[in-house]
Amino acid sequence: MELPLDYPTLRLIWWGLLGVLLIGFALTDGFDMGVGALLPFIGRNDDERRTVINTIGSTWEGNQVWFITGGAAIFAAWPMVYGASFSGFYLAMFLVLSAMIMRPVGFKYRSKRPEAKWRSFWDWSLFVGSFVPALVFGVAVGNVLQGVPVHLDSDLRSTYHGHFFELFTPFTLVCGLLSTAMLVLHGSAWLAVKAEKGPIVDRARKFGLVAGIASIVLFALGGLLAMRLGFRVEGVVDPAGPSNPLRATVVAAPGAWFDNFGRYPWMTIAPVLGFVGAAFATFGLWKRQEGLAFGGSSASAAGIIATSGLSMFPFILPSTVDAHSSFLVWNASSSHTTLFIMLVVVVVLMPVVLAYTAFVYRVLWGRTSSAALKTDPALY
Secondary structure, eight states: OOOSSOHHHHHHHHHHHHHHHHHHHHHHHHHHHHHHHHHHHHOOSHHHHHHHHHTTTTTHHHHTHHHHHHHHHHHHHOHHHHHHHHHHTHHHHHHHHHHHHHHHHHHHHGGGSOOHHHHHHHHHHHHHHHHHHHHHHHHHHHHHHHOBOEEEOTTOOEEEOOOGGGGOOHHHHHHHHHHHHHHHHHHHHHHHHHBOTTHHHHHHHHHHHHHHHHHHHHHHHHHHHHTTOOEEEESOOOTTSOSOGGGSEEEEOTTGGGHHHHHOGGGGHHHHHHHHHHHHHHHHHHTTOHHHHHHHHHHHHHHHHHHHHHHHTTEEEOBSSOTTOOEETTTSOOOHHHHHHHHHHHHHHHHHHHHHHHHHHHHTOSOBOTGGGGTOTTOO
8 A cells, every 4th residue: 555655754754753752851841850950959948849849740740751752752763773772871771760760759758758858858869860861861962963882783783882981971961061951941940930939939040040051151062062073974875765774874074963054054043042042041030031031941942952953864873883883864764654654643642642731731820839838738
């Protein structure tokens, strides 16, 4: 049976969908992580910390679905990329998952006992469960940009030739710090919108101003360091060809990650959005314009993530040790039929998910009140 969409189009759509899922994760669970990373420093007493926690208490579980969906999309649409990256970054992923496990436990257990030491322990658990993933996710993206030491044998089985501590280089650490600053800015903007006006919002603004400036500086620094990185495909790759990375030859080419912005000028919207969004968020926090701050931090996160993806296209995971082991949009996907069936599922279910999410935020909208902590048993 001939499918309505050709193979190259489906591959391109799923590459775009993966980017949308990653941006959705950053925009929703991102402010959860930003708030969690700020929790021990913004809340000075138990009531203030409970107020901070409850600004995200009603939505954090739903927001984590974007993370799970993103991983599932990589597994379903790009199985070879999933296998190579998740096995290569195994210890890093284990660190992230271990930290993220502390978040739900911290939310549920924190207020079960009144002792200050008990609650302080879970507050710091929430900090670790937010700060560590924010940092490691950025480090992971930095490693993807600089390439990973993965090798494919003739049966397309991948072998990772790196070590855990090799993941942390000056460039990847800059990416990790950028990710952390970006999400702390997003979390600060969320607290400015959601928390009861007073000391919490005032402290969030101060942290957000620092995070906003840091985001701009680190994004620029990351761009300068990225000028030494990049890969190019030698020869022609058939967009409708079989999923076999061994059929393409890739060479390291410093500066190649900037080629797409010259070839397709519209792509420069992404880095401009990253810089301008962070500037607007910082200005909004400074001027106490909460809506501008949150809109700016959202735009900045979307722009920064989109910049990484657009600069690498058509690469998904380049290899530094084998010219034939890099994964491209055109040579590492699932089959034509699989991509089409999954797209039908997405078209049917994604509007339902978005409508439900919008409904939940609409119903639960409003600032978190410290007075409600004493009367509402549903609050953490």
